[in-house]
Amino acid sequence: MKRNSSGRILDHTRTAATGLVAVLLLAAGFWTSWGDAQHILLSKGREHGTLSVERCAEEVCTGPYTPREPAPGREGVTIEQSVAVRKGEALSVVLRPGTTEALRTGPAGGLLAWMPLGGALLLASPVIGAGLRLTRTAWAAAAAGGLLLLASFLAL
Known part of the structure; x- marks a missing residue:
């Protein structure tokens, strides 16, 4: 038809x-x-370091940040709270340019993104x-x- x-x-x-x-x-x-x-995949030239999670609020966790290269350490760096972020944990992170917001790096961070x-x-x-x-x-x-x-x- x-x-x-x-x-x-x-x-x-x-x-x-x-x-x-x-x-x-x-x-x-x-x-x-x-x-x-x-920020995770194209991280060359970005600020890398370790975030020690001290406090977690409703949506974000904060703690002291220790940079990998010579740079000033920062207080109050934040990371989005998820099941992967726990109080007392040290995370390898990269900072978003111009902010104090951190993103988890490595395979776990890439997959999470x-x-x-x-x-x-x-x-x-x-x-x-x-x-x-x-x-x-x-x-x-x-x-x-x-x-x-x-x-x-x-x-x-």
Whole structure:
């Protein structure tokens, strides 16, 4: 049975809208991850050191910061509180330029920074599979997102 042109237009519009939703989910996940990951992955020239966690409030933990290179030590350097940050722990960190906000470095910090992308891959996989009818691509996106989240959980 041959389809009329309005049926084909509706089909193409649905596919384009679903593709746009999938691209927006993945772009938002990447953009959110890149905000922290750029400081961890491209850390040359940034201030590295160790943060000794002394106090934790609702959303942030603070403590004294000891730089690796000759630079002044800082009081009140903050790091976002998560399950990976505990009072009394010494963390290897990099400071965001121009702030006293620290980001965890190393494999655990890198994986933690890319967690939003892993979640976005998981969220986009049903859209890719059902909406775009690309089941293999959807399974690959779901597997990549799940592996990224699992690796982050195990590294922390």
